[in-house]
Amino acid sequence: MTTTTDLPVSPAQLRSAELERQLARDPGRFRALTGDRPTGALHLGHYFGTLHNRVRLQDLGVDVFVLIADYQVLTDRDVAERLTEHVEGMLLDYLAIGIDPARTTVFNHSAVPALNQLLLPFLSLVSVAELGRNPTVKDEITHSRQSAVSGLMYTYPVHQAADILFCKGDLVPVGQDQLPHLEVTRTVARRFNERYGAVFPEPDALLSATPLLLGTDGTKMSKSRNNSVALGASEDETARLIRGATTDADRHITYDPVARPGVSGLVLLAALCLGRDPHAVAEEIGNGGSAALKRTVTDAVNATMAPIRARRAAYAQDMGYVRDVLRAGNERANAVAETTLDEVRQAMGMIR
CATH class of the missing domain: 1.10.240.10 (Tyrosyl-Transfer RNA Synthetase)
Known part of the structure; x- marks a missing residue:
């Protein structure tokens, strides 16, 4: 199949178009997981590429989880600098663009231990060779600020699988370049279900319709x-x-x-x-x-x-309220993560 411009349409694009049709019919059946690393100020590329779409999904009635990925700051740098400042700035941006904490759960990695504990069983489901072949990880290693490639960088896609699957997210708004990461999540879910019984959905990618927005130097805005x-x-x-x-x-x-x-x-x-x-x-x-x-x-x-x-x-002017938004989101995310971790333990035959 081709578009009117004779460019081939990928299976991921076809699936994403079908998901949009399903969203129009029944948005409430979906749970979306998306997020950002607090490494600096969010910019116009984020707004048109992902942030605007989060508000759209929220307003449609999708159950949206937004992750502030503070642990993942360390994937490509040796220390997490000005972390509190960046997290609070991100919260301000989320609220300013229209994220409604009554309808969208905003939380951060370090406050949800059960989510991160899922990384351990998930790592047993992928091979070192599979992690090494991930093209997105290869690119991130190339542009890393670290003096050496860390284990966190190498296992980054599996950590993302935990981010998505802890809440049983079935919809992940991403760009084309993030599809390899999402495929790792789908692989982890499928292998867990085959090995231990059906627990997780295999999430789908909802591709952004916005073309890549370049920065002021003519390269990708970053x-x-x-x-x-x-x-x-x-x-x-x-x-x-x-x-x-x-x-x-x-x-x-x-x-x-x-x-x-x-x-x-x-x-x-x-x-x-x-x-x-x-x-x-x-x-x-x-x-x-x-x-x-x-x-x-x-x-x-x-x-x-x-x-x-x-x-x-x-x-x-009211940073107390802003911090309360994160605390409330963390409470909900913790409750969801604990429930999922209990299901995982039970499926694997572990005694708590």
């Missing part, structure tokens, strides 16, 4: 590359970062992600903020050059982020 616009950035800071973004010498603005990644990344950002087609945005700017393009992007981003920034500032 916290570690210093090329992102943080959700909490001010109007002036946003304008400064966009003014410094990479473009090219061609004054006529077009949307061509392959030939003109820097220009096209800015066009796409404006289009996402405006809810328009990027080709139409580029055509409207036309011969205005990079200056007009950057003005358009700056205005679009600041208009989109204004209400989010206002809510973030309001929540920041």
